[in-house]
Amino acid sequence: MQGAGGSAREWNDGQNQYLSREGFLEEGGSRQKVLVMEYCSSGSLLSVLESPENAFGLPEDEFLVVLRCVVAGMNHLRENGIVHRDIKPGNIMRLMGEEGQSIYKLTDFGAARELDDDEKFVSVYGTEEYLHPDMYERAVLRKPQQKAFGVTVDLWSIGVTLYHAATGSLPFIPFGGPRRNKEMMYRITTEKPAGAIAGTQRRENGPLEWSYTLPITCQLSLGLQSQLVPILANILEVEQAKCWGFDQFFAETSDILQRVVVHVFSLSQAVLHHIYIHTHNTIATFQEAVHKQTSVAPRHQEYLFEGHLCVLEPSISAQHIAHTTASSPLTLFSTAIPKGLAFRDPALDVPKFVPKVDLQADYNTAKGVLGAGYQALRLARALLDGQELMLQGLHRVLEVLQATCRRTLEVARTSLLFLSSSLGTERFNSMAGTPEIQELKAATELRSRLRTLAEVLSRCSQNIMETQESLSSLRRELVKSRDQVHEERSIQQIQCCLDKMNLIYKQFKKSRMRPGLSYNEEQIHKLDKVNFSHLAKRLLQVFQEEGVQKYQASLVTHGKRMRVVHETRNHVRLVGCSVAACNTEAQGVQESLSKILEELSHQLLQDRAKGTLASSPPISPHPSPTPKDLLLHMQELCEGMKLLASDLLDNNRIIERLSRVPAAPDV
Template sequence: MEYCSSGSLLSVLESPENAFGLPEDEFLVVLRCVVAGMNHLRENGIVHRDIKPGNIMRLVGEEGQSIYKLTDFGAARELDDDEKFVSVYGTEEYLHPDMYERAVLRKPQQKAFGVTVDLWSIGVTLYHAATGSLPFIPFGGPRRNKEIMYRITTEKPAGAIAGAQRRENGPLEWSYTLPITCQLSLGLQSQLVPILANILEVEQAKCWGFDQFFAETSDILQRVVIHVFSLSQAVLHHVYIHAHNTIAIFQEAVHKQTSVAPRHQEYLFEGHLCVLEPSISAQHIAHTTTSSPLTLFSTAIPKGLAFRDPALDVPKFVPKVDLQADYNTAKGVLGAGYQALRLARVLLDGQELMLRGLHWVMEVLQATCRRTLEVARTSLLYLSSSLGTERSSSVAGMPEIQELKVAAELRSRLRTLAEVLSRCSQNITETQESLSSLSQELVKSRDQVHEDRSIQQIQCCLDKMNFIYKQFKKSRMRPGLGYNEEQIHKLDKMNFSHLAKRLLQVFQEECVQKYQASLVTHGKRMRVVHETRNHLRLVGCSVAACNTEAQGVQESLSKILEDLSHQLLQDRAKGAQASPPPIAPYPSPTPKDLLLHMQELCEGMKLLASDLLDNNRIIERLNRVPAAPDV
């Protein structure tokens, strides 16, 4: 076999960086390799019987990727799916409870074991890789309290994936989810937890077989991940779907994680609106990463990232010099420090995603303002140019021509619509100024995030703590320390504690408090954005309604003027043959002047009607452009 130079999975998990489990990408590599190795064993009728992190070796591939291999087949034997064995092998923390009862508790029993005992060991191993700890922990530890360890594994309720006893003689507590300190996304956890629940099953009749295990794990490994940042909730989600799934299935998966219904889901990607048709393949979604996700809009209240304060997981040094205990304490403190560093990066990235997403929304709203303002001003210009001449007023007041009275009323309505459009234009201009002011605030906030040095401060503390930790690691292998070395060791303990306190102080004051303040500010800005969006919709509807009504008024006005013009032509023809009419009791324009004026007015109204029709076509085209998403 080739030399695996990077130790075992156990050594990877023993590193303080992985005290709370592997990162998601690395865990998926472990899952893929373990499933492939077990699949090969089952194809050849082999049961391993001692699967654990210590028997999974790691090497680094040519491209720097991890490769994990199942090793140590000293306990393996040929066994088909329907065969049983009675001999007992394995490591007790990873043993199936039936084997544990016989091998560890030494209780006589006549049970025979099948290939599914490997599935139990795989379940414990995967839980360990995902969380950094064993799933079943009695008070005092598995090796010190074996009877309680057996009780936890055999009394575990259906669906539970972990159990613990927090205090001596205390009750057993069950967990149905992975701990909050786990680095796996909720999207992956939702796929993994049902698998763990069904292979960590004591009763072999209820436990999955290898066929179902391979089917479900392969289903996970064949999925692609789409990163979605919910701007309103300020949370980054990992959505696992198959590449051949439709957008509708993707939206349902987003719904499960965010509670945002598909009909309310609108997306931006890198500043551009994404129109996702439910019937097309999810392959059309752009490639996303944690730093470049799809941005989802909704009206939800910002809740931010949920996490456990690393300070709660920091052990304390014992006063006396105990090399092994000091090493274990330093390892635990360092693990909490690395967890704080990861959380600090996530919180800072979350602030960046919030500000970047809001910036994109500002751009979309500004574009909406420009389009609506252009339509309003164009319509206003047409109306103003048409209504600039009031020459018809001299004839509009003639009581004996009812049609001219109606025409005057219609022109009055056009003036009213022009006033409405003028107010809308002014309103949009004020909204643009408000958005520009908010955009300037976002620029300042982004500059502050980019200037943040809390990550560097935490990293500096960790580097110094790591140096002391390595000294403790060497010292624990020695039988004892001389007087001078012991004094140096005590000083190192003091320095280590001081660095840990400083690290956690930076995390709390520079990272957590700023993040919480940013969430409050983000919530206020999102409310402003939502109100502005709704306001622009109302203004846009008013502009569109004014254009539609103006077109109707203009058509009615044109028809009246055409009828009047036609009537005057007929009256003129009849007047040439009839006797002169009696003198009117008050002066009136001659038929010739009235006819010329009506013709002028008719031509002007026709031009206005044509302009309004063109304007409506522009509005219709704008309405077909996707609207800015609800926020």
Template sequence: MQSTANYLWHTDDLLGQGATASVYKARNKKSGELVAVKVFNTTSYLRPREVQVREFEVLRKLNHQNIVKLFAVEETGGSRQKVLVMEYCSSGSLLSVLESPENAFGLPEDEFLVVLRCVVAGMNHLRENGIVHRDIKPGNIMRLVGEEGQSIYKLTDFGAARELDDDEKFVSVYGTEEYLHPDMYERAVLRKPQQKAFGVTVDLWSIGVTLYHAATGSLPFIPFGGPRRNKEIMYRITTEKPAGAIAGAQRRENGPLEWSYTLPITCQLSLGLQSQLVPILANILEVEQAKCWGFDQFFAETSDILQRVVVHVFSLSQAVLHHIYIHAHNTIAIFQEAVHKQTSVAPRHQEYLFEGHLCVLEPSVSAQHIAHTTASSPLTLFSTAIPKGLAFRDPALDVPKFVPKVDLQADYNTAKGVLGAGYQALRLARALLDGQELMFRGLHWVMEVLQATCRRTLEVARTSLLYLSSSLGTERFSSVTGTPEIQELKAAAELRSRLRTLAEVLSRCSQNITETQESLSSLNRELVKSRDQVHEDRSIQQIQCCLDKMNFIYKQFKKSRMRPGLGYNEEQIHKLDKVNFSHLAKRLLQVFQEECVQKYQASLVTHGKRMRVVHETRNHLRLVGCSVAACNTEAQGVQESLSKLLEELSHQLLQDRAKGAQASPPPMAPYPSPPRKDLLLHMQELCEGMKLLASDLLDNNRIIERLNRVPAPPDV
């Protein structure tokens, strides 16, 4: 046990160790509060006095939620060594988070954004106080969990920090070699004499490497054999890196250097976030300090990302979920352009559904009016595009092999790599199932919209047909048209014939729409059946079961690697564990391929066929709607012409009646005609009916126009 006046700790409770100090978990003697104490070793006292006290002075100057707090500076009782009493972060460092197999391929997007926000805020506070850290790395970014369960990251270890303005330089070398700026690496690691001075941008290089590491789970610059085994190639990669490249690797011994300008496909960050992040990495991982961004631009660009909101958009035709990063004050037009960039669907062809309802987005309106979305409840983009589905790398390609002999360290590393690939397979399996669920849900909504269109169009067609049938079939119209006077009017007969033709067209349209409704209902039943099959899928549970068993063996390997060796029986158990671990990994990957990937690919093919049917049905309904509208318009014109003709005939009958009152009664006809008074009344009533029918047809046209206002998708 060791102690100061107010704090007590045991040397077994080691949290971290560096060249000049060790950090332990300690307790306040009175309150029992957990703290971290940094105890300096003999080497630290060999440094100049101003260097020794620099960390105390820097920490006293800083006060920010993303920087580990300094509570006190005390001395141990016997040796009177200086002890820094600091805030204790119970969840380890960002490095320990990244070393977990779950994060072998980088952090999830939400967690990465938390890291970015905390690091940027902490670094901004440092620059406001004129401090350069000089040892930024995941191991010096501590994590604790807030009261609401959220992660909070804090910068720590200011042993290399010093005050430095933007235009000042320093020549001393500090830091961890994988995260060192190449100019510092050249002198500190390669031991090459050079007279370069360094500025505050060296922290930006370290931040760039750290952010890349957090996003991908690996370092950006990797020579064959690893950064610490091939230092000359490591230096070459960082100094020869082309502009815009954010990573470089040497795949084989003495092989060529390969450059990357994008984050790897295994990265968990969405393409929307990657498009914002990659330019920042490219400009702070710049070896020439004159070309590298300054902190002002770095803070401006990272703040721009952090101030954006995410709109989740599922492209139904492509079967891909997109994260669209926009500012709340942007317009819908800017949002649509961002969607266009990721989906290649032009704004004029973008149609959206949200929770089953059509969303009409006005380009000039603020994006704040877009509904709140999540990954499980996105906007559904409806367009004509070829399904491509989720792009991913097969986790089996990243599974290392165990060496035949027992090597505790190598076996641990292999198990960790295999387990990391297993967790990647689990994430992908969930993403594939979620993608199928979004496909089914989106298609169901589209078909519901089409069914509603069918119902409205059918209602209009049947209403028009009813009016036409009733007008053509009235006894009064028949009795009137049966008179010799009207039979002689060829125009009236032609108009009536045209009304019959229009009624037949509307009847066929009604029948066509009814058949379309039945087809959509059949497709929907098929969709529900497929959706139920996906819900019954148990591949996720099978993969999770394998992972749980593998994780148990992995933890055993983790403990064993710290031991100098194993006894005979323990070694036999270790060998059996390796065999079982390999079998579990093989089973996991088999389930992933056969139960997840193959079913997903089959689902994509079926989805493409269904989408073609939906587009054809929609275009067909559009044509039928146009036919109904045309029939209504023409029927309105015919009714108006017939109404006018009837008015003229009525007027003629009135004139004939006036003349007939003065003339002698006509001889008896072989077939008596209706009395002229009744005939006149019939004509007047029929005229009024024609006017009402024309008015109803006009109303129908207005309804159809509203139905046709929703833009149709482009022709395939």
């Protein structure tokens, strides 16, 4: 940017949209330098984080936008040998893109200077909460030391900034706050154990508590947290020798930004997971990532997507996984116990108003309460979405089980039809009374076995029909439950309370800027405090009674339904195996029977040719068949058995094809 009477370096120089255009101007005859920055209409990242809606950090999508912009901007600075030296949320400006998306830009290069990776500097700049401990010791504590600083001081500031964006609070907080307890602040940052990403002192002169994970109130998914935490641990490192360099930082953050998200809802656990993978990864890599988050081993992972079974071949590319969303995820089956969404009760984070009128304190309290209220709203939505996903997943599992029942019933009925046609041959019954032909006794025994198999298949068919009715009843129950979830009004009630609280909060925000209030204004202010407290109490009551309690009840019901589905699924599988076994055995019996009849037919032909066909007195009231009739009937029966055996063989092929289709998984 070129100024009147002076020149300025344009850090952006048209090559990177994530750096603010700015430069120096020299004013008139005084020759005073003025830093001029690009106008960003939506405030800074700090103003975004100061909003009560983001009291516990940014939503995951917005955090990824911040990460992408900060990494891109810093990468451009390093390519040009620039160290910023004052990275913080207040120096990351926000503006809206043409399509309504956020764009964040690094700005305020007043403290920036050219510095290569192997160079050092000794001057101190920056904001104390975001300063590297070595710089903090000298700039804030005023302790004399001759340390020189390298480019990694920017990495420490980035680490604190990213933690702040992810959680809504600073990572290192002494009792009384960073500005009031500076010695303890320095001690926390310098005594931090390796791997820790946060440290807190909760009471005066109390012990330090270290955190190695992001807090449960954080809005980031566990999938993203598992990628982010190692980065924070390695750039929030005091010793510069142990701290990552920019090359590794860029490599690891770029790795996160290049991943895609696969949404996986564990139906048994009733938890939605975000799985971050590369499209070039294999399905096996995806399954291992699922294993880390769910503890379900890859061999036990079975998936359903939009009502269809998904067969994921471990060796193929993960890009073949269907496109998922939070409302339309892959559904994972396992035998785990439902545990549901883990969260912290927002009521624990609600501060109390002081009795007297203190405009600044009242504003801070209202802001804290409102932040807890927005957290309750997010959780209420998540709990409601969880109930919807539980019911949706169960409904789709029942559809798969119903389809399996229909196929099994079709196979059983087809087998029964074939067997009935075989057992209905009356003339064979009349032949069974011919004792001279011993083979007929074996044939009679085989037909008796076919009759037994037909009875088993009949019972299986009846069993499947009863199971279908049971599944239909459960489906009707699920539809009723889903209607109740859709009619839930707790979200609207919480939102209504928040809207009214917001109006009072904005008034408090204005009032704190005034030197004082008139008597009437003070009385109105007191009344507003009372109303604000009542609204907050009502909001939390709705959250607990309409949100949490109903969700917990739904988890209990879900667990019972899952047990029913699991038992039904195993039962359907056993019946299917019985039908398959009956088909296989029936095929063998028919083949044996056909062979016997062929032998009998052949023997009768030989005896007829020789004229030696034996005749014996009948042992039944039925007259003995003539040799001619016996021969013709044997030939007819033999052809019938061959046809029946062929039909059973076709039926068995159908069963084999069904067995190759993945069964409904263990739930």
